[in-house]
Amino acid sequence: MQIQSMFFKQRATEKLGDALLQGNMKKAKGKFVDGRARAVAEFGVWEELRTHAAMIRDRALANLDAYLVEFERNATRRGAVVHWAESAEDACRIIVDIATRNGVKKVAKSKSMVSEEVNLNERLEEAGIQVVETDLGEYILQLAKEPPSHIVAPAVHKSKEQVAELFVQAHGKPRLTEIPAMTREAREALRDHFLTADMGISGSNFVIAETGTTLTVTNEGNADMVTTLPRIHCVITGIEKVIGTFEDFASLIRLLPRSAIGQTITNYLTLTTGLKMPGDADGPEQMHIVLVDAGRTKLVGSDLQEMLRCIRCGACMNHCPVYQNVGGHAYGWVYPGPMGSILTPVYVGLENAGDLPNAATFCGECAVACPVKIPLPDLMRKLREQQFDRKLRPWAERMAIAGWSFMATRPALYALFAKVGARVGSWLGGREGLIHSLPGIDGWTKGRDMPAPQGRTFRELYKQKSREHG
Amino acid sequence: MGARENILARIRKAQGRSGSEPTEAEMAMVREAIARHEVGPQPPFAHAPDRLAQFRKECERLGTTHATLASEGDIPAEVARYLAAGRLAPALAGWSEFAGLDWAGAGIEFRNRPANADDATGLTGSFCAIAETGTVLLLSSPAAPKVTALLPETHVCVVRASRLLDTMEDSFALLRTEVGEPPRAVFFVSGPSRTADIEQTIVIGAHGPYRVHIVIVA
C-alpha cells in the first residue's frame, strides 16, 4: 500500500477528532486486553514459555539460511515449488506469472499481511484476475476499499452500522442490524467464491523446516477452504517465519491466540505439506511457496534483529495507549502500533517513516505483552538514534537537544540557566502558577497548561539552607 | 536462481559467513537441533489427572457438544438423537470407515462419499484428540476427506477414548510412529467456526460448521 507514514502526526490528529472511530476503538480496547490477561493468568508457566519461544525464534534466525534451505528441500521433496522473492515487486511478479500461466481467473485469499505489504491484490487485478478476500474483516475492507487497521482484527475501526451499509451496497439485500445475520450473509456470498476459485492464496504464520510444512491459524475456517478447494495453492510468506519442528509450532501456538485475543486455541490450525496425495478427495494439484525478503535481510545481524522474532499476534498494538487512541490507519502503512513503528522504517526507509519511531511514550506495555519478548521500546530507541545520527529530525529539535546537552554537562552554566529559568517561568506563570501558552512548547500548551516553576531552584534553596545551618 | 542466492548470501554476510549456501557442517548442526524435537514448557492443566474431564471441559468452553458411547455400534443411534434434538435432517455424508454401521436402522441416510456444499451434516473420524485444548486431529487421506469436516453446517466427529492424548506434542509423536511423514493436511479442529471481525463480537458459524458434536467411543 501507498506509504503515508511521514504524515503520522497530522493523520493522528485527524483520527483523534473522528468521533465515530473513537467510539469504535473504545469498544474494542477492553476485549483484547482483558481477554489476554485472563488467558495469561490461568496458564501457569507463561514466562517460561515466553522465554522458550524467544529461544525458538532466535535459534532459527541465527541460522536462517540453513533453516530456509532445509525447509526448501523438504517442501520440494513433497512436490511444492519454492520461489524466492527479493522485493515486493518480485513477489507479485512470481504470483501473477503462476496465475496467468495456469489460466487463473479467480483467486480466493485468506488473510496475509505480507500480501498487503507487497500490494499483491492490485497487481493481480491489473493482470485481469479477480481477487476475493475471504477473512470476514478483510472482506469488509475489500468492499470499503480500505487497508486493514489492525493485523489480527483488520476491520476493528468499523462499526456494525458501517458494515451493514457496505453489505447493502455489495449484496443488494435488505439492510441488516444484527452481527450474526451479517456474518451469515457474508458466508453465503463467499461460499460460491471458495468453490469456483482457481487458485487459493494464503499466508503462513510459520513454515516448518523439518517437514517443508506451511500453516494457517484461523477461527473462521476460510484458510482451510482456500488451501483445500482450489486446484492451485499459493503461499506467500516472509523468510523470517521459519521454525524447526512441529514441537516448536506447539509452543508458539500456545502463545499466539492467547496473546492476540485471549483464546486458548483457534478453531482451526492446519499444517499443510505438499500436494494432494494419490487417491485424496481434496487438496490442490499444485503448490507454490513464495518466500519474501523485501527488507527482512536488512534486520538480520543488525541491532534490530530481535524484531524478526515477531509472530504477528497484535498484542503490542492492543496494549499501546497511542494505538488505542489513534487507530491503525494513522500509522500510514501495513503494520501499525509498536511493531509497525519498527518494521515500517526498516522496510520503507527511515526517511519515509517520519515520526513513527517517536510515536511512543516508552511506557513499556508492549514489551510486557509481547509473547516472544521483543524489547520494542529499546528497538524504537535505536531507530531514534539512527534518526539523530542521520540528522533526520527537525532542526529545532536537534538544536534543543544539542543546547540541553551542552549545558547539562557544564554544571555551573546549567545552574545559572536553571536559576534564570525558574524565575522567568515563575513570572510567566503569574499568580495562578500556570503558563497558558509558550512558543516552542505549544505541543504541550495547546491542550494543557504548564504548571510554572516556583521562582527558585532546589539547589539554590539547599545551598542557602546549608549556609544558615552552618 | 539469482534471488535465492542473493537472499542467502545477504543473510550469510549479515551473520559473518561467506558464500551463498550453508555449509554441510552448518546443515548438519541444524538437522541435529531439529531431530531433538525439543518440547517446550506446558501448562499444568495439560497433564490433568482426569484426561477425559479436561477434554470435556475444554470442549464446553469452545461450544463443542459431546457424548460418550460404550461401543461403535451405538454411533448411529447417538447421531440420530443429536440430529433430531437439533431439528436437523436425518442425512449425512460420512467417511467410509463408518459405512458398515446400521444407519438405516437408526433412520439416517448415510452418503458414503466426501461432503459437498449441499450436505448439511458431515461425519468424520479422527486420528486422535487432545485434552489440553479440546481439540480433534484429522489427517487427510483418501479415506479421510477434509471437506467433510469443513463444508457442512454440522460436523459430527468420532473419537476413540484410547486415542485421547494430553497435548499437541503427544499427537506429533504418535503421528511420527504411526504414519511417518505428515500427510497433505494435518488439521486440528477446536469447536465450531467463529469470527469476531465485526465489533469484536464473537459469532459462531463463519465459513466452517456452526456445530461440532464429538462422539467419544470407549
Place this chain on the structure above:
Amino acid sequence: MKVGLFVTCLVDLSRPGIGFAALKLLEGAGCEVVVPGSQTCCGQPGYNSGGREVAKALARKVLAEFRDCDYVVAPSGSCSGQMKVATVHDLFKGEPDLPEFEKLAAKWHELSQFLVDVLKVDKVPGRFDGTVTYHDSCSGLRELGVKMQPRYLLQMAGAKVAEMDGAERCCGFGGTFSIKLGDISTRMCENKCESIRATGAGAIVGGDLGCLLNIEGRLRRTGDRETKVLHFAQVIAGEG
C-alpha cells in the same frame, strides 16, 4: 550510612519542595544525606531522543558525583530506571566501565522502594486525612517494580487510597513526546484525568514529577482547580 540524594532536574527547576520532602524523610529515618551540588540530569531526555553519547556522558558525570555514597536515592522512577537499567543493560553493556555502573545500579533506589524495602520504615512524619488516588508511572512500575511501596507509605500517613481504573496506564507524558506529539499526549492525559475524576479523590498522587506536571496541566486547563496534584514524598513528609 551516607545517602546521596539525586534531586532530578525537574524537581530542581520546578518543584523544590519535593526535594526537601525527600530530604526530610531520609534524614528523619537516620540517614546522613549529601546533595552533590554539581548534579544536573540523568541523561534520559537525550537517551530517548537518540542522543546516546550525551546520555553516556551524563551517566558518567552522575557516577562520579555519587561514587562515595553508600546509597543513592531519587524521588523518581524514571531517572532511577535510567541509572539502574539503561546504563547496565544498554549504554555500557560490554564496555570497561560496566562494573562501575553495576555497582551504582545496585546502590541506587527509587525513594519509595528505599524507604520501604531498604530502610523498612514503619512511620512517616506526615498526616493526610482524605482520599487520594495513585498513578503508577511507567518506568517505576515496569522497569523497577514500584507498586505497593508508595501506597503503603500513603496509608502509613493516614491517607485512603482509592484505586482508579487503569492506574498503570501511561498518562501520555513520555518526556519530549508530550511536546512532539502533543495532541496524542493530551488525549492520553485526558483519559487519565477521566479515571482520576471518577474516583472522587481529593488528590492525585504519583512518584514522578513529569507525569504530575502533565496531569496537573490538563486538570487545570479543563477547569479543575480543586484536585491537588502531589508527589507522594510531599504527602508522607507532611508538606503537601
